[in-house]
Amino acid sequence: QFVATLVRRKPRCVLGLATGSTPLGLYAELVRMHREEGLDFSRVVTFNLDEYVGLSGSHPQSYRHFMQQNLFDHINIDPRDTHVPDGRALDFESYCEQYERMIAEEGGIDMQLLGIGGDGHIAFNEPGSSLGSRTRLKTLTEETVRDNARFFGSEKDVPRLAITMGVGTILESRQCLLLAAGASKARAIRDTIEGPITAQITASALQLHRDVIAILDQEAARL
Numbered sequence: 001q002f003v004a005t006l007v008r009r010k011p012r013c014v015l016g017l018a019t020g021s022t023p024l025g026l027y028a029e030l031v032r033m034h035r036e037e038g039l040d041f042s043r044v045v046t047f048n049l050d051e052y053v054g055l056s057g058s059h060p061q062s063y064r065h066f067m068q069q070n071l072f073d074h075i076n077i078d079p080r081d082t083h084v085p086d087g088r089a090l091d092f093e094s095y096c097e098q099y100e101r102m103i104a105e106e107g108g109i110d111m112q113l114l115g116i117g118g119d120g121h122i123a124f125n126e127p128g129s130s131l132g133s134r135t136r137l138k139t140l141t142e143e144t145v146r147d148n149a150r151f152f153g154s155e156k157d158v159p160r161l162a163i164t165m166g167v168g169t170i171l172e173s174r175q176c177l178l179l180a181a182g183a184s185k186a187r188a189i190r191d192t193i194e195g196p197i198t199a200q201i202t203a204s205a206l207q208l209h210r211d212v213i214a215i216l217d218q219e220a221a222r223l
């Protein structure tokens with residue numbers, strides 16, 4: 001409802017999108033609203049948080065592929081307005097700067113969807129990421145590689161590097177919608193919402209943001 005209300009109120013809104021299992025229900029609901037209620041995405045612009053380095057958009061585990069399968073292929077969005085970082089960019093430094101520039105040129109992100117990693121990361125801002133960081137390459141932690149191995153054949157198939165919006169990039173969005181479900185997120189959610197602001201739990205930087213909505217199930221909110 002939050003997303004749909006924004007899309008109706010501002011047809012050319014800029015959505016920041018997330019991957020992972022958590023937003024799957026949200027995307028399915030948006031597809032349903034498009035089909036059954038005519039929710040119109042024809043002018044919506046999207047920027048995804050992150051992508052694995054080395055995977056092309058057609059790789060089944062790439063985040064581009066995930067977005068096509070779970071959302072873009074089922075709504076009337078203009079493919080040219082969907083942006084997922086290019087995991088196979090040739091010059092990552094200039095590509096990351098360009099990604100930031102494209103966001104700015106669209107007027108900034110109106111609503112950023114966020115899941116959370118078991119270690120409290122948002123996007124792929126692993127523990128130790130500067131809270132002012134911008135879009136760049138990050139090395140994934142062992143915990144994240146293990147968590148995401150379920151989507152790949154085995155741990156050794158999980159890329160070790162990702163291109164990710166920075167914490168600073170995320171904090172500039174006008175509103176954040178943080179989603180978490182399940183007991184495996186309880187500690188990260190407690191640290192994010194009630195703990196000290198620290199680069200060790202990059203989601204805790206959201207305490208500095210003026211407009212964050214956290215939607216949690218009982219298990220994720222347990223602590």
Ligand code: GLP
Binds near residue numbers: 020115144
């Ligand atoms: C990855 C993504 C994050 C996501 C996290 C949690 O690390 N880069 O954006 O929030 O996974 O994923 P899940 O929702 O599957 O628990």
